[in-house]
Amino acid sequence: MTATIVAQQIINGVVLGSLYVLVALGLTLIYGVLVQINFAHADFVTLGAFAAYFFMHLLGGSYLASIAVALLVGALLGVAINLAIFAPLRHKGSELLPLIATIGVSTMMQNAMLAVFGPVPYAFETPYSQRVFRVAGTFFTEQSVIIVLVSIATIALLYAFMKFTFLGKALRAVAQDRETAGLMGINPNYLIMLTIVLSSALAGMAGAMLAPVLVLTPFAGTSVIVKAFAIVIIGGFGNVEGTILAGLLVGLIESFTTQYLDPGLIDIVVFGLLLLMLVFRPTGLISERREENV
Amino acid sequence: MSDAVAVGPAYRSSRRRLAFLFAALVIAVLPLLLTSGYWRTNLTLCAINVLLAIGLDFILGYAGQLNLGQSAFYGLGAYVSTLLITKFGVHFWAAFAAGVAFAGLAGMILSLFAVRLRGHYLAIASLGFAVIVHQILLNWISLTQGPLGIYGIPPPPAIAIPGLPPIEFSNQVALFYLVSAFALLAYLLLDQLVRSPIGEALTAVREDEISAQSLGINANAWKVFAFGVGAAVGGAAGCFYATFVGTLVPDAFFITESFTILAMVIVGGMGTLIGPVFGAILLTLLPELLRDIGDLRLVVYGLALTLVVLFMPGGLVQGWELLRRKFAGARVAGGR
Amino acid sequence: MSEILLSAKSLHKSFGGVRAVRDVSYDIPQNSVFAIIGPNGAGKSTMLNLISGVYQPDTGSLTFAGADMAGMPSYRRVRLGIARTFQKIRLFKQLSVLDNVVAGFHIHHDIPAWQYLIHAGAFRRDHARCREEAMELLSFMGLARRHDTLAGSLSYGEQRMLEYARALATRPKLLLIDEPAAGLNAAEVDTLLDRIQTTRKRDVTVVIVEHNMELVMTVADRILVMDYGQRLFEGIPSDVQKDPAVVAAYLGGELT
Numbered sequence: 001m002t003a004t005i006v007a008q009q010i011i012n013g014v015v016l017g018s019l020y021v022l023v024a025l026g027l028t029l030i031y032g033v034l035v036q037i038n039f040a041h042a043d044f045v046t047l048g049a050f051a052a053y054f055f056m057h058l059l060g061g062s063y064l065a066s067i068a069v070a071l072l073v074g075a076l077l078g079v080a081i082n083l084a085i086f087a088p089l090r091h092k093g094s095e096l097l098p099l100i101a102t103i104g105v106s107t108m109m110q111n112a113m114l115a116v117f118g119p120v121p122y123a124f125e126t127p128y129s130q131r132v133f134r135v136a137g138t139f140f141t142e143q144s145v146i147i148v149l150v151s152i153a154t155i156a157l158l159y160a161f162m163k164f165t166f167l168g169k170a171l172r173a174v175a176q177d178r179e180t181a182g183l184m185g186i187n188p189n190y191l192i193m194l195t196i197v198l199s200s201a202l203a204g205m206a207g208a209m210l211a212p213v214l215v216l217t218p219f220a221g222t223s224v225i226v227k228a229f230a231i232v233i234i235g236g237f238g239n240v241e242g243t244i245l246a247g248l249l250v251g252l253i254e255s256f257t258t259q260y261l262d263p264g265l266i267d268i269v270v271f272g273l274l275l276l277m278l279v280f281r282p283t284g285l286i287s288e289r290r291e292e293n294v
Numbered sequence: 295m296s297d298a299v300a301v302g303p304a305y306r307s308s309r310r311r312l313a314f315l316f317a318a319l320v321i322a323v324l325p326l327l328l329t330s331g332y333w334r335t336n337l338t339l340c341a342i343n344v345l346l347a348i349g350l351d352f353i354l355g356y357a358g359q360l361n362l363g364q365s366a367f368y369g370l371g372a373y374v375s376t377l378l379i380t381k382f383g384v385h386f387w388a389a390f391a392a393g394v395a396f397a398g399l400a401g402m403i404l405s406l407f408a409v410r411l412r413g414h415y416l417a418i419a420s421l422g423f424a425v426i427v428h429q430i431l432l433n434w435i436s437l438t439q440g441p442l443g444i445y446g447i448p449p450p451p452a453i454a455i456p457g458l459p460p461i462e463f464s465n466q467v468a469l470f471y472l473v474s475a476f477a478l479l480a481y482l483l484l485d486q487l488v489r490s491p492i493g494e495a496l497t498a499v500r501e502d503e504i505s506a507q508s509l510g511i512n513a514n515a516w517k518v519f520a521f522g523v524g525a526a527v528g529g530a531a532g533c534f535y536a537t538f539v540g541t542l543v544p545d546a547f548f549i550t551e552s553f554t555i556l557a558m559v560i561v562g563g564m565g566t567l568i569g570p571v572f573g574a575i576l577l578t579l580l581p582e583l584l585r586d587i588g589d590l591r592l593v594v595y596g597l598a599l600t601l602v603v604l605f606m607p608g609g610l611v612q613g614w615e616l617l618r619r620k621f622a623g624a625r626v627a628g629g630r
Numbered sequence: 631m632s633e634i635l636l637s638a639k640s641l642h643k644s645f646g647g648v649r650a651v652r653d654v655s656y657d658i659p660q661n662s663v664f665a666i667i668g669p670n671g672a673g674k675s676t677m678l679n680l681i682s683g684v685y686q687p688d689t690g691s692l693t694f695a696g697a698d699m700a701g702m703p704s705y706r707r708v709r710l711g712i713a714r715t716f717q718k719i720r721l722f723k724q725l726s727v728l729d730n731v732v733a734g735f736h737i738h739h740d741i742p743a744w745q746y747l748i749h750a751g752a753f754r755r756d757h758a759r760c761r762e763e764a765m766e767l768l769s770f771m772g773l774a775r776r777h778d779t780l781a782g783s784l785s786y787g788e789q790r791m792l793e794y795a796r797a798l799a800t801r802p803k804l805l806l807i808d809e810p811a812a813g814l815n816a817a818e819v820d821t822l823l824d825r826i827q828t829t830r831k832r833d834v835t836v837v838i839v840e841h842n843m844e845l846v847m848t849v850a851d852r853i854l855v856m857d858y859g860q861r862l863f864e865g866i867p868s869d870v871q872k873d874p875a876v877v878a879a880y881l882g883g884e885l886t
Contacts (some may be wrong), residue, residue, distance in 0.1 A: 262433070491736060508705075509733055545858065
């Protein structure tokens with residue numbers, strides 16, 4: 001019996017974790033290349049979710065097509081935020097101004113969505129939410145299977161892109177050493193645009209995936225993003241493997257806290273871990289140390 | 295924080311004294327001009343937000359530490375003082391002192407992260423701190439009554455002055471005078487601090503920590519100091535908020551409140567004290583003036599924050615300087 | 631020979647696998663100009679960072695005016711009298727030129743604690759005195775006219791001079807200057823040379839890391855040559871050019 005409960009929590013944790021990884025990967029990609037945080041990432045997730053919802057429920061599209069729509073909406077938002085915020089502020093060389101500006105964008109988007117969509121949760125039903133598998137006493141929906149599979153596929157594609165394509169290598173070069181990357185003959189502005197669009201597309205897609213499982217409100221992304229922040233720090237900013245590991249870890253913490261402690265304690269446990277992490281291992285689970293050059 | 299507006303060394307105390315007298319006069323006259331309960335409520339909210347904004351600005355604008363946890367200090371001040379009053383029957387001013395001290399202490403604890411972390415890491419650590427405090431307020435139901443909230447928080451006890459009728463703080467105007475007098479006092483003291491070598495040390499830490507240390511400035515100690523002071527001022531705002539509104543719910547101190555306070559500081563002009571004062575007043579009153587927008591209050595905040603960062607990172611103070619220079623220039627040109 | 635102000639005993643410092651400083655010892659006499667030279671990556675800047683306390687040595691000891699400096703953070707060394715400039719200029723760019731220097735008086739304020747909150751007589755006197763002394767230092771470095779400008783908008787040469795003035799504001803006994811002539815034109819190098827010599831006449835011991843050999847040979851009393859983190863030579867300038875190890879390291883060319 002206990003083993004079944006534990007197995008069930010592991011399944012729940014992995015499903016949640018996969019969603020968190022999708023959201024956190026976008027943040028960590030941008031950080032790796034720009035050393036910037038996009039606070040509006042959360043609202044890209046939310047808007048992606050709403051786009052998918054309306055595509056399915058108003059236009060009668062299929063769920064899989066609505067994921068693609070969310071991805072597209074995310075990508076467009078990425079173009080917009082780069083043109084409006086990151087590109088103009090890049091030359092000022094400030095670490096904090098872009099962060100503050102994206103907090104502004106996030107506040108704006110979230111409350112605009114609140115005004116348009118209202119605070120009442122939307123029921124995002126997909127054909128896959130109802131079909132349940134039962135294996136050895138545990139159960140999970142087809143939706144969960146889709147979430148995990150799409151996450152794995154996305155991560156694999158991203159990995160392959162970074163490892164085997166020229167653009168991917170250029171991105172990694174920029175992430176590691178921003179000064180010499182220009183020597184590879186690629187316009188860095190182009191690389192930055194690519195990164196932000198990629199990251200935002202991931203956010204939009206994550207929205208379409210998580211809305212059927214969690215609650216779809218204008219705050220859907222925000223509740224996930226604070227955990228995604230914790231994940232990128234626990235995983236080590238800009239570190240893709242660490243982010244995946246930390247995402248799954250946070251998903252598991254959440255499912256086990258819900259089962260054995262109290263759902264209200266989830267954020268306290270996750271952020272407690274984050275703060276401990278920042279004190280004892282600020283470079284993340286998989287660490288790479290840098291000393292400041294004086 | 296390279297985009298903060300630098301404060302000149304000019305030391306003109308007589309003009310400052312006049313400005314403070316003028317501010318005191320404005321505070322005295324305003325509730326007599328605006329007699330509706332609605333506007334008097336807004337005035338008191340302005341004073342509370344001014345406290346929050348100058349507290350955050352001391353940490354962000356002067357010491358250069360991106361603190362997204364101001365909502366937590368605000369909430370801690372409110373809850374600690376209120377619980378002491380309602381559960382333990384502590385006198386208002388003793389509870390007030392405890393709330394301020396507790397928030398200041400929390401700020402110093404958070405600053406221990408600032409000592410090890412920089413920029414983005416600190417931003418997220420302080421955000422995490424704010425999330426934890428909000429969640430504790432929400433989930434420690436036996437103490438805080440969680441989402442149900444605490445009701446019927448009394449106003450501060452009346453002050454009896456011999457020979458005069460006692461000052462009753464159940465009177466909205468009296469409470470406004472109390473909060474704004476405290477805000478003015480806090481402003482005065484912070485203003486003296488930032489114009490002293492302490493302010494010089496803080497800005498040095500903001501501009502370049504290693505360089506500051508090379509001049510004998512203990513950067514970590516000054517960060518602890520800045521967080522302690524800024525958080526305590528935020529805590530004071532919380533105490534006043536609780537007694538003013540009479541009701542406390544944890545969601546009043548959600549992390550978005552930190553962003554709201556941040557917007558006031560940035561829109562006003564971080565790294566100056568006067569800027570955040572006007573930023574707080576503007577962003578408190580603007581949505582009220584544009585009454586039709588109703589639910590869009592926070593959209594205005596977000597928009598203002600974004601536009602200011604993009605086009606006028608020095609905020610209202612920078613705008614004022616530009617205007618002044620333009621008119622000064624016009625006068626010179628006209629004189630020729 | 632005068633008294634020893636700073637004494638280093640078999641200092642070691644590694645970063646990752648890189649041994650930046652290996653077993654280096656030397657004594658710096660009071661009121662001397664002590665130069666550290668060597669090829670790029672020889673460990674000169676690391677040595678300066680060890681003295682100023684930005685880094686702590688892995689092993690070995692540093693004694694300054696009789697005080698052991700093990701584990702002492704940089705801001706406390708300033709109180710003992712160690713000041714520095716940086717190879718990559720680190721000014722407070724958004725502050726005025728004057729305010730940069732005033733910040734250098736941090737450890738020399740004479741104000742009772744309560745006057746930080748309520749400015750009164752002692753505060754005003756201290757305020758005026760700091761600004762007056764700061765202006766003197768700016769005049770000394772030829773920057774008095776620029777006191778109101780933002781430090782970030784000074785020319786490169788002026789920024790170096792300002793950093794020098796700011797370091798002097800701490801009233802050091804030992805001044806560490808890291809490649810002060812880098813990026814300066816010939817006239818500016820002459821000014822700098824003159825200021826270093828004046829500084830030394832005011833009872834300040836100077837440690838200088840520099841590539842400009844002409845400057846080093848003119849100003850230095852003793853020279854430490856480093857290569858691959860090790861001490862290659864230490865002695866008076868006229869002996870440096872004769873040392874076979876030094877000549878070999880420099881391939882004979884640069885030192886003439």
